[in-house]
Amino acid sequence: MNPGGNKRKPPLDPASVLGPTVGGHGPVAIVRDLARELLQQGRITxxxxxxIDGAxxxxxxxxxxxxxxxxLARRPVAKAAPDNGAATTPAPGAGPTASAPSREPPAEDQVLIAGLLRMVMRLCDALPKLVLNDRSFVERFAPIRALLTARLTPERLGEAEARIAAVIDQQIEMQRDLEDARSSLKDMLTMVVDRLGSIGNTTARFQQRISGYQEELGGQPDVLVVARVVGGLLADTKLVSEEIEKSQQDLADARRKVESYELRVRSLEHELAQTARMVQNDPLTHALNRRGLEEVFRIEVSRSSRYRVPLTVVMIDLDDFKSINDSLGHAAGDRALVHFVTTAQACLxxxxxxxxxxxxxxxxxxxxxxxxDCVDAIRRLQRELERSGFQYEGQSRVMTFSGGAAAWREGxxxxxxxRRADTAMYEAKNGGKDRVVIAG
Structure with a gap:
C-alpha cells in the first residue's frame, strides 16, 4: 500500500522506446533512427x-x-559484464554508465559526430516550418534514410546532408512562393470588389443629386435656378464619367494582375505535382522506387482485370553483389547497380x-x-548482362542475377x-544462381 497515493512511474521498456515509426520515411524517422543508435551505443540513458521519443x-x-x-557530445560506452552478474542501472539524469569509458574516438568518427550534429540541428530548426503530412515531401527522405542506415562514411554523411538541405530548402521556397502568390491573388480580388463597391456608391450619389435637381425644376424655376441646375448637372455628370473611366482602367489593370497571379499559382502547383512524380524514382539508378512500383502495379492490375490479359512480376537479386562492394568499394557497387538498370532498360x-x-x-x-514469355525475356537480359560485363577503373567483373517469376492471380x-516471386527467386539462388524459376 502507498498511503500517500503517489504511484511510482513504471520503468521504461527498451523495446517500446524509439520504436519504428509506422509508415515513416521522413525527417522525423531519420532523427528517430539516430536517437535509437545513440541509445544502443550508451550515449543516452x-x-x-x-x-526524445515523447518530444x-x-x-x-x-x-x-x-x-x-x-x-552526440558523449563518448560511446563499452558495456562490461558485472562481476556478480547483476545489472547496473544509472541514476535518472546521470547520463550513461561510465564504468568502461572508451578511448578518444578516431578522427573519422569525430567528423561523423560533427556531421550528424549539423544534420540534427538543421532538421530540428526546419521541421516547425514544414508540412509534415505532405506525402511527396516525406517520401523524398526515404532514399536519404536508406543512405544513413548503410555503413556510414564521411562521404555518405556529406551526401545525406546535401540531400536534406536541398529537400528542405526547395520545400520551404515552394511553400513560400505558393503562399505569396495566393495572398497576392486574394489582395487583388479584394481590390476589385472594393472598386466595384465604389462605383456603386458614386452612381448612388449621382442619382441623389439628379433627384434634387428634379425637385428644383418641378416648380416655377427662374433663369438663375435653371442655370445653376444645368451647371451642377454638367459638373456631376463629368465627375461620374471620370470616376467610371478611372474604375474601368483600374479594373482592367487588376484583371491583368489577377490573370498573372493565377498563372503563377498554376505554375507552382504544377511544380509541386512534378516533385510528387519525382519521388517515384530511385535517385541512384533512376528506376522506379517502391512507391512507383505500387502505382504501376495498381494500373496494370486494373488493365489486366478489364481486358482479361496476363500480368507477370519478376523478382531479381544480383548474385554475389557483396563481392563487388568488398573488392572494388561502394562507389563501384553504385556504378554496378546503374549498369544493371541501364542494361535492363535497353533489353526490355x-x-x-x-x-x-x-x-x-x-x-x-x-x-x-x-x-x-517473361522468363524468355529475363534470360535474354541475363545473356546480355554477362556479355557486356561490368568495367570499373580498369577492372572487369561478370554480373549475374537470379530471378523468380510469378503470374498475377485475381484479387x-x-x-x-x-512474396511468391521472392520464394521462387531464392529457389533459383539455392539451385546454383544465374537462373529463373517460375512460382507455383
Whole structure:
C-alpha cells in the first residue's frame, strides 16, 4: 500500500522506446533512427531516450535537439559484464554508465559526430516550418534514410546532408512562393470588389443629386435656378464619367494582375505535382522506387482485370553483389547497380518497367505477358548482362542475377505476388544462381 497515493512511474521498456515509426520515411524517422543508435551505443540513458521519443511525438523540436546534442557530445560506452552478474542501472539524469569509458574516438568518427550534429540541428530548426503530412515531401527522405542506415562514411554523411538541405530548402521556397502568390491573388480580388463597391456608391450619389435637381425644376424655376441646375448637372455628370473611366482602367489593370497571379499559382502547383512524380524514382539508378512500383502495379492490375490479359512480376537479386562492394568499394557497387538498370532498360520493351526495391533487389513488371514469355525475356537480359560485363577503373567483373517469376492471380495484392516471386527467386539462388524459376 502507498498511503500517500503517489504511484511510482513504471520503468521504461527498451523495446517500446524509439520504436519504428509506422509508415515513416521522413525527417522525423531519420532523427528517430539516430536517437535509437545513440541509445544502443550508451550515449543516452533510457530515460533520455524516452524524453526524445515523447518530444518527437509532440513535435517538440527544441527538446529533441537538446537531448540528441547531449548524446552526440558523449563518448560511446563499452558495456562490461558485472562481476556478480547483476545489472547496473544509472541514476535518472546521470547520463550513461561510465564504468568502461572508451578511448578518444578516431578522427573519422569525430567528423561523423560533427556531421550528424549539423544534420540534427538543421532538421530540428526546419521541421516547425514544414508540412509534415505532405506525402511527396516525406517520401523524398526515404532514399536519404536508406543512405544513413548503410555503413556510414564521411562521404555518405556529406551526401545525406546535401540531400536534406536541398529537400528542405526547395520545400520551404515552394511553400513560400505558393503562399505569396495566393495572398497576392486574394489582395487583388479584394481590390476589385472594393472598386466595384465604389462605383456603386458614386452612381448612388449621382442619382441623389439628379433627384434634387428634379425637385428644383418641378416648380416655377427662374433663369438663375435653371442655370445653376444645368451647371451642377454638367459638373456631376463629368465627375461620374471620370470616376467610371478611372474604375474601368483600374479594373482592367487588376484583371491583368489577377490573370498573372493565377498563372503563377498554376505554375507552382504544377511544380509541386512534378516533385510528387519525382519521388517515384530511385535517385541512384533512376528506376522506379517502391512507391512507383505500387502505382504501376495498381494500373496494370486494373488493365489486366478489364481486358482479361496476363500480368507477370519478376523478382531479381544480383548474385554475389557483396563481392563487388568488398573488392572494388561502394562507389563501384553504385556504378554496378546503374549498369544493371541501364542494361535492363535497353533489353526490355518500353512497357516493361523495372523498379529497385532494395540494395541489389529489383522487380520487373511484364504487362500482358505470361510467365513463360517473361522468363524468355529475363534470360535474354541475363545473356546480355554477362556479355557486356561490368568495367570499373580498369577492372572487369561478370554480373549475374537470379530471378523468380510469378503470374498475377485475381484479387492478389502486390505484397502477395512479391512474396511468391521472392520464394521462387531464392529457389533459383539455392539451385546454383544465374537462373529463373517460375512460382507455383
Amino acid at each position: 533510457l530515460d533520455e531516450a524516452g524524453r 518527437l511525438r509532440d513535435h517538440d523540436w527544441p527538446t529533441v535537439r537538446t537531448y540528441v546534442d547531449l548524446g 520493351r518500353s512497357t516493361e518497367l523495372i523498379a529497385r526495391t532494395g540494395g541489389e533487389e529489383f522487380v520487373v513488371v511484364f504487362p500482358a505477358t505470361g510467365a513463360a 492478389e495484392s502486390l505484397a502477395q505476388i512479391l
